[in-house]
Amino acid sequence: xxxxxxxxxxxxxxxxxxxxxxxxxxxxxxxxxxxxxxxxxxxxxxxxxxxxxxxxxxxxxxxxxxxxxxxxxxxxxxxxxxxxxxxxxxxxxxxxxxxxxxxxxxxxxxxxxxxxxxxxxxxxxxxxxxxxxxxxxxxxxxxxxxxxxxxxxxxxxxxxxxxxxxxxxxxxxxxxxxxxxxxxxxxxxxxxxxxxxxxxxxxxxxxxxxxxxxxxxxxxxxxxxxxxxxxxxxxxxxxxxxxxxxxxxxxxxxxxxxxxxxxxxxxxxxxxxxxxxxxxxxxxxxxxxxxxxxxxxxxxxxxxxxxxxxxxxxxxxxxxxxxxxxxxxxxxxxxxxxxxxxxxxxxxxxxxxxxxxxxxxxxxxxxxxxxxxxxxxxxxxxxxxxxxxxxxxxxxxxxxxxxxxxxxxxxxxxxxxxxxxxxxxxxxxxxxxxxxxxxxxxxxxxxxxxxxxxxxxxxxxxxxxxxxxxxxxxxxxxxxxxxxxxxxxxxxxxxxxxxxxxxxxxxxxxxxxxxx
Ligand code: ACM
Numbered sequence: 001x002x003x004x005x006x007x008x009x010x011x012x013x014x015x016x017x018x019x020x021x022x023x024x025x026x027x028x029x030x031x032x033x034x035x036x037x038x039x040x041x042x043x044x045x046x047x048x049x050x051x052x053x054x055x056x057x058x059x060x061x062x063x064x065x066x067x068x069x070x071x072x073x074x075x076x077x078x079x080x081x082x083x084x085x086x087x088x089x090x091x092x093x094x095x096x097x098x099x100x101x102x103x104x105x106x107x108x109x110x111x112x113x114x115x116x117x118x119x120x121x122x123x124x125x126x127x128x129x130x131x132x133x134x135x136x137x138x139x140x141x142x143x144x145x146x147x148x149x150x151x152x153x154x155x156x157x158x159x160x161x162x163x164x165x166x167x168x169x170x171x172x173x174x175x176x177x178x179x180x181x182x183x184x185x186x187x188x189x190x191x192x193x194x195x196x197x198x199x200x201x202x203x204x205x206x207x208x209x210x211x212x213x214x215x216x217x218x219x220x221x222x223x224x225x226x227x228x229x230x231x232x233x234x235x236x237x238x239x240x241x242x243x244x245x246x247x248x249x250x251x252x253x254x255x256x257x258x259x260x261x262x263x264x265x266x267x268x269x270x271x272x273x274x275x276x277x278x279x280x281x282x283x284x285x286x287x288x289x290x291x292x293x294x295x296x297x298x299x300x301x302x303x304x305x306x307x308x309x310x311x312x313x314x315x316x317x318x319x320x321x322x323x324x325x326x327x328x329x330x331x332x333x334x335x336x337x338x339x340x341x342x343x344x345x346x347x348x349x350x351x352x353x354x355x356x357x358x359x360x361x362x363x364x365x366x367x368x369x370x371x372x373x374x375x376x377x378x379x380x381x382x383x384x385x386x387x388x389x390x391x392x393x394x395x396x397x398x399x400x401x402x403x404x405x406x407x408x409x410x411x412x413x414x415x416x417x418x419x420x421x422x423x424x425x426x427x428x429x430x431x432x433x434x435x436x437x438x439x440x441x442x443x444x445x446x447x448x449x450x451x452x453x454x455x456x457x458x459x460x461x462x463x464x465x466x467x468x469x470x471x472x473x474x475x476x477x478x479x480x481x482x483x484x485x486x487x488x489x490x491x492x493x494x495x496x497x498x499x500x501x502x503x504x505x506x507x508x509x510x511x512x513x514x515x516x
Contacts, residue, residue, distance in 0.1 A: 039078065
């Protein structure tokens with residue numbers, strides 16, 4: 001067996017070949033091709049170079065995954081070695097993959113990096129159909145937050161669909177699952193102290209207010225969180241407040257801020273006690289250091305605040321000036337509650353105006369038409385995740401022949417090239433940008449088939465936007481290798497939109513009610 005040193009020298013002498021020749025999603029940041037091929041026959045041995053439990057488990061996991069991939073008839077013994085090497089100079093989540101014809105080394109300084117190396121090797125094995133070209137990959141992500149939001153309040157898809165998407169996310173090296181669990185049509189998580197949230201709040205969805213209650217039990221939440229963690233994915237729950245609270249207020253009308261119950265009551269102590277109890281259970285179920293509390297679009301449903309004497313008296317007594325001041329007071333109280341649970345609050349970009357401390361808060365920028373809100377967040381010292389409606393919302397249509405969904409375009413290319421169009425705005429504040437997210441709102445997505453169609457392959461483009469450095473991104477090359485991953489989606493039974501043959505499969509129908 002050649003040593004790694006001999007291999008590295010031979011590879012350094014080999015011509016540099018651009019990253020595009022690696023069929024990988026997302027494209028890695030540095031690839032040097034070597035000579036020869038690593039054939040995946042039935043004798044490939046997967047070895048952990050350590051007795052550490054997680055590395056041994058990863059090796060076992062890889063053994064199983066390779067088992068189901070295409071094999072080569074080429075004889076000979078081959079080895080794949082997995083190890084953590086703290087002497088490697090690699091940034092966070094970085095990994096090294098050295099592929100020689102008889103041995104492959106997967107190395108990283110952290111376990112998360114090693115997991116990425118495993119996923120990369122599995123993609124190479126899958127797309128290489130029994131053989132992987134020799135090469136050295138040294139790679140790390142552009143952004144630390146590479147997220148996918150799924151709205152299960154408007155429509156509920158269930159745990160098998162969520163697990164399927166988590167599997168795909170892991171392969172794409174996406175690492176945050178933002179789970180939108182509460183909103184107007186439905187509350188989707190069991191809370192022990194307030195059982196009616198799920199039993200009554202869980203009834204209905206966007207197009208059928210009488211649909212039977214659908215929600216995740218605490219056991220199911222733990223199961224999904226653990227499933228995600230095994231794949232290196234952090235699950236960030238979103239419990240939306242003070243607006244988008246209709247389902248909660250249906251279950252507990254005494255918490256309603258009046259009118260349609262779109263908002264929680266903004267100044268009753270009972271509301272804050274309730275939220276503190278709920279967030280306590282949420283903090284216990286989700287190990288992520290973040291809890292997303294929404295904070296968006298409060299104005300849609302707070303009209304009752306203008307006429308409610310108790311609310312008006314509270315604004316006066318506390319010198320909050322107006323209803324906006326009251327909204328900000330509410331957010332500051334919630335920030336303190338979240339901090340008291342040992343978590344960091346995340347809020348939509350309206351929260352920038354509430355005067356909460358940047359140490360306690362992360363902002364999600366969603367209003368693409370309010371770039372000043374992104375700037376204000378950065379100038380105020382907040383860390384920011386970017387998911388502007390254009391181009392990062394998946395419920396906007398992707399082809400001019402499509403009519404179900406929000407009728408502005410978020411094409412595959414728009415998603416891929418993000419954030420180039422706004423990156424100049426972040427100049428000087430780059431370190432405050434945690435990353436980006438593809439967000440799937442589901443007012444007009446009622447089933448798994450339509451969810452697939454709106455998610456894939458744009459989520460693949462988002463993964464590359466989040467991982468690959470700008471100098472290594474190239475939409476033409478991405479488009480040219482797309483057929484490899486579409487074939488994998490075929491094997492998984494994913495009903496994706498096919499940008500290579502746009503008319504090849506019909507746009508799945510959606511519910512008939514308009515989204516907001
Ligand atoms: C949002 O789309 N209202 C965050």
